[in-house]
Each structure stands twice: as structure tokens, then as C-alpha cells.
Amino acid sequence: MTRSLTLLAFGLILAVLVGSIPASAVVTPLPGQGNQTHILYGVHPNAKTNETITAFIAEHGEIWWHESTYNHTHEYVYIVPANACEEQLVYLNKIRADEHGGEQSIGQIWIIGCDEALPLAAELTFPKIFAKYPALSNDGGVRSYVENQSPNRYEEITSKPSRAQVYFINDTGVFTEYIVDLSGGEIVSTTYISEENLTVGRAEAEAQAISGQSPGACVENVVLKVYDSDRIVWEITVRAGRETDIVQVPSDLAPGQSLRTTTPGFETILAAFGVGMSFVLYRKRR
Structure with a gap:
């Protein structure tokens, strides 16, 4: 009798506790407990409506996932196959977005090898220039170029006190460059250029520059x-x-090529990357 009363009391207490949880609250089991896909969709409902993410999960079946800091406004969300892991999906998610209220939060998406490291956030790659010009952090094209094409250096040229140009340069393979024009600290325009679009490539230009020298x-x-x-x-x-x-x-654009120049407020898709935080880099590894 005493045991029955005890069980009845426990059941009533449990019912009260469950009933007191708001409908919008997300109950997250401990790591490794429960269906990880359902938990992911409960914590990050925007993942459930993203075709790239849902297709990846459907292809790989059982998963586990975790989060990692990106910067003060965004985080990485890693989705890793629970069985044989040859590739993982990582996406950039806005931390304070009201996902349960329908606010969009997903930015870039990568599908990379399980042993492959993601590039550093743009601000961490070139901290001095991003600290000097905060507007660089808000430009999706700059972020995409720095984080996906991994430039190894930058140069800053100041023509007037209020005007400046920043050249982000990748010269480790095919020479590419992302030029940012700033006025009063704000971005006026950006230009992407690759030696593949030019009639005179880097090697030929260097040969011409050295010819006749001592x-x-x-x-x-x-x-x-x-x-x-x-x-x-x-x-x-x-x-x-x-x-x-x-x-x-001098170099000219090759026939049929054009400079890829953008002005804030206008959407332009660049050859090797997209402009804006909705850019998706979907690279399947087989």
C-alpha cells in the first residue's frame, strides 16, 4: 500500500513538472541520448527546412552533431555521420536568430572531409585590417573570398584621408584578387579578378618585368x-x-570575360563564390 502511494505521488509530481514546461521549450537529452536528427531539428528548426542539410542527413542516416564558436554573432553547426565518416556537413548559424519564430539563420554550408579543417573566420585570418575597417565583416563577398579562397596576404592603399583600397590576394596557385574600395570606412564597391580571365598571366607578366633588368x-x-x-x-x-x-x-580581359564588380545593394554572383551570407559552398567528396 505504501509503495503504491509512493508511486502515485511520484506520478503526480512528474505530471506537474511536464505540464509546467512551456510548449515552445526545447528539451535536449544528454549527448548520445535520443534521436539526434530530431534533437537537431528541435534545437535548430531551420535545419529541417534546408534542402542541402536534409539531403545530407537522408543520405547518411544516423548522425551526431555539435556546435562550435565562429565569432560573437555566429556559430558552426557540425553534422557528422554516426557510422563510417568520410564527409561531414558544417554550416554557419546566426546565434541570436529566433529560429522557432521563423527567422532565417543559416549562412554558408560546407561539405568537407571528416579530417578536414574549416578555414578561419575572416576576422581571425586578417585581424588588423578587419579591426580597422569593421565594414569588411558585414560584406558577404569579402567573407566568402577570405574564407573559401584562403588569400595569403593583403595590401592596403590609402589615396586620400577618407579613401582606401584593400587588396586581398591569393598568389599560391592561380592568382586571384578581391579589391575593396572604401570611403569613410564604408564599402563603395568590390571587384573580383582572376588571372584566368586575362590575356597576360602572372608568369608571363613577371618574365616581362624582369627582362632587361640586371x-x-x-x-x-x-x-x-x-x-x-x-x-x-x-x-x-x-x-x-x-x-x-x-x-x-598591361593585361587585357580575355575574349568573353568581364570584371566581376559589385556595389552594395546589388546582388551579383561571382564565378568562384557567392555574395551574401546565404552563400552555399556545396562540395561533394567521393
Whole structure:
């Protein structure tokens, strides 16, 4: 009798506790407990409506997932197959978005190898220039270029006190560049350019710059510059002994090619990446 009363009391207490949980609250089991897909969709309902994410989960079946800090406004959400893991899905999610209220939160999406590391956030890759120009953090094109094409350096050129250009440069393979024009700290326009679109590539431009120089001359720096929106030149710094010389080698756009220039407020899709936080890099590994 005493045991029955005890069980009855426990049941009443449990019923009261369950009834007191708001309908909108998300009950998250401990790691490893429960259906991880259902838990993911409960915590991050926007994942359930994203075709790339749902297709990945449908293809791989059972999963586990976790979160990781990206910056003060966004986080990484990792979705990892629970069985044999050859690839994982990682997406950028806005931390304070009201997902249960229908607010969009998902930004970039990557499908990468399970042993592959994601690139650093743009602000962590070039902290000084992003701290100097906060507007760079708000431009989806800048973020996409830095985080997906991994430029190894940048250059800043100030023409007037209120005007500046920042060149993000990837010269480790095919030479690409993302040029940001700023006025008063705000982005006026951005331009993406690749040597693949030009009639004179980097190697040919360097050869021309060194030709005629004294023996032992070497290239110290290379930058692509755009003048008047249609004149493109390779600006090459050549060192010969103690002397340095800046040589400009003209280049033209190859037939059928055009500069990919964007102005804030207008949507333009660049060849190797998208502009805006909704950009999706979907790279299947087989």
C-alpha cells in the first residue's frame, strides 16, 4: 500500500513538472541520448527546412552533431555521420536568430572531409585590417573570398584621408584578387579578378618585368590593379641589388570575360563564390 502511494505521488509530481514546461521549450537529452536528427531539428528548426542539410542527413542516416564558436554573432553547426565518416556537413548559424519564430539563420554550408579543417573566420585570418575597417565583416563577398579562397596576404592603399583600397590576394596557385574600395570606412564597391580571365598571366607578366633588368634581379611583390574599370595592369616590384623598381605590365580581359564588380545593394554572383551570407559552398567528396 505504501509503495503504491509512493508511486502515485511520484506520478503526480512528474505530471506537474511536464505540464509546467512551456510548449515552445526545447528539451535536449544528454549527448548520445535520443534521436539526434530530431534533437537537431528541435534545437535548430531551420535545419529541417534546408534542402542541402536534409539531403545530407537522408543520405547518411544516423548522425551526431555539435556546435562550435565562429565569432560573437555566429556559430558552426557540425553534422557528422554516426557510422563510417568520410564527409561531414558544417554550416554557419546566426546565434541570436529566433529560429522557432521563423527567422532565417543559416549562412554558408560546407561539405568537407571528416579530417578536414574549416578555414578561419575572416576576422581571425586578417585581424588588423578587419579591426580597422569593421565594414569588411558585414560584406558577404569579402567573407566568402577570405574564407573559401584562403588569400595569403593583403595590401592596403590609402589615396586620400577618407579613401582606401584593400587588396586581398591569393598568389599560391592561380592568382586571384578581391579589391575593396572604401570611403569613410564604408564599402563603395568590390571587384573580383582572376588571372584566368586575362590575356597576360602572372608568369608571363613577371618574365616581362624582369627582362632587361640586371642579372640577379628578382620579383618581390605582385599586385593586379584596375584603372577606370577597364584597364588592368600587373604592378610588379623588382629588386636588383639595392635598387627596387616598380614595373607595370598591361593585361587585357580575355575574349568573353568581364570584371566581376559589385556595389552594395546589388546582388551579383561571382564565378568562384557567392555574395551574401546565404552563400552555399556545396562540395561533394567521393
